[in-house]
Amino acid sequence: MIIELPDTNVSKISRALIDVREEGGAVALGRVLTLVIVTGHGAEEEAIEAANDASREHPMRVIVLMVGKDGDPRLDAQIRVGGDAGASEVVVLQAFGDAASNIESLVTGLLLPDAPVVVWWPDYPPEIPSASPLGRIAQRRITDASTRPYDAHRLSALGENHEPGDTDLAWTRLTHWREQLAAVLDQPPYEPITAIEVRGASSSPSTALLAAWLRLMLDVPVDWRYLPPDEWHDGIKSVRLVRESGDIVLERSSPAIACLYQPGQPDHDLVLPRRTLRECLAEELRRLDPDLLYGRVITEGWQLLGPPEPTEANG
Structure with a gap:
């Protein structure tokens, strides 16, 4: 099931997640972590598919964040549960303009309470993942040196900026x-x-x-x-x-x-x-x-x- 929430806010998304839980029973009580995926528009489906498959081993809430700096302030959301989300619940966020200026606030209100946070950048990670707004709230930070940007010095940068909790695919x-x-x-x-x-x-x-x-x-x-x-x-x-x-x-x-x-x-x-x-x-x-x-x-x-x-x- 997919629920569209155009031009919304974090409070409405949180309320919608509670409504989905109440309608479907206690399907979300076994979630063990929150996975935040930061990616670009058009690349999200491959990451969501991988997360859905992994969720059968690790039930979780998946928050997919796509940010566009241009345009009028706006936050569009989509909630996926059931067959469209594996054993997880997926929240897809698209933020535009000023609504994308504070990405940490977009995510923190949707995190599972008292559960670990993992942030994954499938491509274009921040220069120092542990110092980024989302990296600071995460127990684990996952990058992938085989994806964009293709930089011969990328592994050297990972070593220079490494902090406990960082890893790379x-x-x-x-x-x-x-x-x-x-x-x-x-x-x-x-x-x-x-x-x-x-x-x-x-x-x-x-x-x-x-x-x-x-x-x-x-x-x-x-x-x-x-x-x-x-x-x-x-x-x-x-x-x-x-x-x-x-x-x-x-x-x-x-x-x-x-x-x-x-x-x-x-x-x-x-x-x-x-x-x-x-x-x-x-x-x-x-x-x-x-x-x-x-x-x-x-x-x-x-x-x-x-x-x-x-x-x-x-x-």
Whole structure:
């Protein structure tokens, strides 16, 4: 069910949410958090769809905020419940003109009482998320370095401005890669890794974060580089762990399949697809405490890593 509330205010929206709850029974009492999504007009549906899917694991209230600085002061709202909202209730806000001048006030009156707040910027995050009006009221702040703005220095900025509670979906996409590599290193022979090579697409900040994680955890040199588009164009391509008895290589042969090569063992094909937006968002919502490992990787690991090695294409 979708309820349209044109030219409204926060009090009317709050009242409408109470009316929906009373009509539908105690459907909102099990909400465990409020997710605030800050996005642009035309990009909201993908984010809402991901939040609706994630809500089946984390029942929540979703507030989607779209701001337009121009035009007459106006606040339009839409409430989605039932089949249009998964296991959540979705409030879509479009603010124009002076009505968009104080975005914190638009959101605070709609937050669930005594529930954690998570803010997600699918693209165009503030320069310092923790210092932004919405970031200050949130326990967790989620960005995505693989989306706009496309900036080669974006990971450096994330490290320089990092505060506990910040995280990025480029890091979340690494979970299965980190699990596979950790599992390999838990097997004999327990020889030290002496060098590491990481390769990936130039559009994949996850490649750099994986290299920073390996540099921090194993404390050995990491040769990492971005591949030209004609060689690889989607996410991480390969990791090579060098040791005395032979190299361990985990390499994608296609966007969904990776092959694990180990000395003295048969090759193994592994299902290792690029994680969906829903999977990454659901994982981040499982923990509302600071991700301390990500904090160390984006700060200490990134500083230790150094710039990528040049390729023939980017030379």
